[in-house]
Amino acid sequence: xxxxxxxxxxxxxxxxKRIMLECSQTKGHDRMYWYRQDPGLGxxxxxxxFDVKDINKGEISDGYSVSRQAQAKFSLSLESAIPNQTALxxxxxxxxxxNEQYFGPGTRLTVT
Amino acid sequence: QKEVEQNSxxxxxxxxxxxxxxxxxxxxxxxxxxxxxxxxxKSPELIMFIYSNGDKEDGRFxxxxxxxxxxxxxxxxxxxxxxxxxxxxAVSSGSARQLTFGSGTQLTVLP
Numbered sequence: 001x002x003x004x005x006x007x008x009x010x011x012x013x014x015x016x017k018r019i020m021l022e023c024s025q026t027k028g029h030d031r032m033y034w035y036r037q038d039p040g041l042g043x044x045x046x047x048x049x050f051d052v053k054d055i056n057k058g059e060i061s062d063g064y065s066v067s068r069q070a071q072a073k074f075s076l077s078l079e080s081a082i083p084n085q086t087a088l089x090x091x092x093x094x095x096x097x098x099n100e101q102y103f104g105p106g107t108r109l110t111v112t
Numbered sequence: 113q114k115e116v117e118q119n120s121x122x123x124x125x126x127x128x129x130x131x132x133x134x135x136x137x138x139x140x141x142x143x144x145x146x147x148x149x150x151x152x153x154k155s156p157e158l159i160m161f162i163y164s165n166g167d168k169e170d171g172r173f174x175x176x177x178x179x180x181x182x183x184x185x186x187x188x189x190x191x192x193x194x195x196x197x198x199x200x201x202a203v204s205s206g207s208a209r210q211l212t213f214g215s216g217t218q219l220t221v222l223p
Contacts, residue, residue, distance in 0.1 A: 040215055044213075099144040099163075099209055100161060105154070
């Protein structure tokens with residue numbers, strides 16, 4: 001069983017629609033992250049959470065919001081999707097003490 | 113703005129050769145350094161991490177860190193076609209230990 005899961009794995013949506021991407025983990029890690037990946041740009045941090053009550057903006061948070069429903073669940077929302085939000089989105093987890101991050105399988109989002 | 117730069121590639125090496133991947137970083141306070149491997153369409157997979165100056169070896173992989181030069185590298189010995197992937201350098205810094213990623217180097221190992 002996968003330790004970090006993301007749903008949906010692929011999504012096509014239209015401009016202006018609201019969409020939610022979900023991440024769940026069974027690793028018991030406190031820290032969770034959302035990244036987006038665009039060709040040639042590597043991974044860029046959108047939001048991160050150190051626990052249910054601690055949520056922080058990353059490098060590129062504009063146009064996104066998040067919800068940490070439980071230690072194991074961290075959701076990313078696009079309130080009004082636009083075409084330049086077309087990207088591969090990854091969720092990652094990390095322990096409080098450690099430095100390594102562990103990634104989910106990714107969600108490929110296309111906004112038309 | 114913390115920056116992590118990687119040699120842009122793409123890099124091609126013949127099977128059995130040594131592949132050398134390089135990364136520089138801008139934040140002198142960076143504490144931990146990671147190499148992730150990412151196959152096309154897949155998620156990044158951690159393959160090496162290094163915290164101290166010098167070399168760290170794990171099988172065919174060697175990570176090298178020089179904090180004075182703000183430079184970290186990954187050597188892959190006896191390269192195999194299955195090593196063909198994009199390699200991401202990531203640097204951790206600050207009390208939050210956030211990762212900043214480079215844009216990746218695409219490696220192709222030719223049979």
